[in-house]
Each structure stands twice: as C-alpha cells, then as structure tokens.
Amino acid sequence: MCKGLATLPATCLQSVKDIKHKISFLLQKPEAQTTHQKQIHEKKAAPATAAASVKRVPTPTEVNKWKESFIHxxxxxxxxxxxTNFLRSEFSEENMDFWLACEDYKTTASSKLVTRAKQIYQQFIEVDAPNEVNLDGATKDLTRQNIKNSCPSCFNEAQRIIYLLMEKDSYRRFLNSKLIQGWDQTQMTAAKKEIKNSD
Structure with missing residues (x-):
C-alpha cells in the first residue's frame, strides 16, 4: 500500500472499497456472467418484474404496514x-439478492447443497465477489467453515447480519425516501378527492 493510502482513516478506505465495488458491478458485462449468476438474476428479477407489472397500486393499508415494521x-x-427497487437506486441490491438466495438455499435438495453453497459464497461473500455483501471478517470465516458441511443453516448468521443491516440502515432511508413520501402524497390527494366527491 502506498504511503498516501496508509495515512487515510479506515472509514475512508472502506468508502474507497465500496465505490470500487459499485463501479466494478456497473461495469460487469452480461455475457461475462456465469450461468449460475444469470439464474440468480433471473430468479430475483422475476418476482420484482411480476410485482412491478401488476396494475394494482399498493393500498394505503399495505404501505402503512410496511412503515410499521421491516418484518411486514x-x-x-x-x-x-x-x-428492492429502492436498494437498486442505492447500489445495494446485493443485500436483498443475498437474503433471497439464502432463503432459497434452505429449501435446496440435499444432493445440491454443496454446489449451491459454494455458488452463494463465491457470488456474495468471498473477497471481491461479484456481488459482495458487507460482512465482517469473523462472519465470513464462520460462513466459510459452515459451507464445508453444507447444511441448510450454514448461511444463517451471515443472512441475519445482512437482514439487520437492511433493517437498521436501508429501511430507515426507504421510509424517508421520495418513493414512500410520494405514496403519502398520493393517499392525501385521493382522500381529498373522495371528500370533495362526497359533498
């Protein structure tokens, strides 16, 4: 490491690493993706596309539930x-992709656990993975040890940490985003129209 970088605080170095990761992610060519990466992308894109293609706008009750808790x-x-669309706008969609991959992994057939565990690890956890999630070294080491046994729970701790990261960090910004605030405005406008029409 050059002397200039060595004098920077760890937080600056982490920011540089995050920017490097985001740029490398944006520069990835689709044809360079492995078949497995394409399957993950298609699998994750399908529910989002399906939900986005639904003509029905979420009801005020649904949106209010989302505001109540991250679990909802x-x-x-x-x-x-x-x-997920919000995370995409923040260049942190890999957190949801990882969480969903872990959920899917828990239902993987026993005969495919070893292969699938390695794929998830290479995709999201190892250093400089294409969609590396933000995990501390101890959790990465624990997960690496766990995948040697490839049981359905080997990603549990890593998944829990990413879930908490989304809940404590991204979810708070999501609640204050124009997306959610826009729904509030739409609801108020609709309510005013309803009151006006009932007069």
Whole structure:
C-alpha cells in the first residue's frame, strides 16, 4: 500500500472499497456472467418484474404496514419488490439478492447443497465477489467453515447480519425516501378527492 493510502482513516478506505465495488458491478458485462449468476438474476428479477407489472397500486393499508415494521415489508412480495427497487437506486441490491438466495438455499435438495453453497459464497461473500455483501471478517470465516458441511443453516448468521443491516440502515432511508413520501402524497390527494366527491 502506498504511503498516501496508509495515512487515510479506515472509514475512508472502506468508502474507497465500496465505490470500487459499485463501479466494478456497473461495469460487469452480461455475457461475462456465469450461468449460475444469470439464474440468480433471473430468479430475483422475476418476482420484482411480476410485482412491478401488476396494475394494482399498493393500498394505503399495505404501505402503512410496511412503515410499521421491516418484518411486514419483508413478508410482502410487493413490499420486497418496491424495497428492492429502492436498494437498486442505492447500489445495494446485493443485500436483498443475498437474503433471497439464502432463503432459497434452505429449501435446496440435499444432493445440491454443496454446489449451491459454494455458488452463494463465491457470488456474495468471498473477497471481491461479484456481488459482495458487507460482512465482517469473523462472519465470513464462520460462513466459510459452515459451507464445508453444507447444511441448510450454514448461511444463517451471515443472512441475519445482512437482514439487520437492511433493517437498521436501508429501511430507515426507504421510509424517508421520495418513493414512500410520494405514496403519502398520493393517499392525501385521493382522500381529498373522495371528500370533495362526497359533498
């Protein structure tokens, strides 16, 4: 490492790494993706596309549920699709992709666990992975040890940490985003029209 970088605080170095990761992600060519990466992308894009193609706008009740708790948001297919779009705008969609990959992994057939565990690890956890999620070294080491046994729970700790990261960080910004604030405005406008029409 050059002397200039060595004098920077760790937070600056982490920011540089994050920017490098985001730029490398944006520069990836689709044809360079492995078949597995394409499957993950298609699998994750399908629910979001399906939810986005639904003509029905989420009801005020649904949106209010999402505001109540992160659990409500994550338990809603539409909520997850909307939140994923928000994460995409922040260049942190890999967190949701990883969480969904872990959910999918838990239902993988026993005969495919070893292969699938390695794929998830290479895609999201190892250093400089194409869609590397923000995990501390100890969790990465634990996960690397766990995938040697490839049981359905080997990603549990890493998944829990990413879930908490989304809940404590991205979800708060999501609640203050123009997307959610826009829904509030739409609801108020609709309510005013309803009151006006009833007069």
């Amino acid at each position: 948001l994550m338990n809603s297919d539409t909520g997850r699709a909307v939140f």
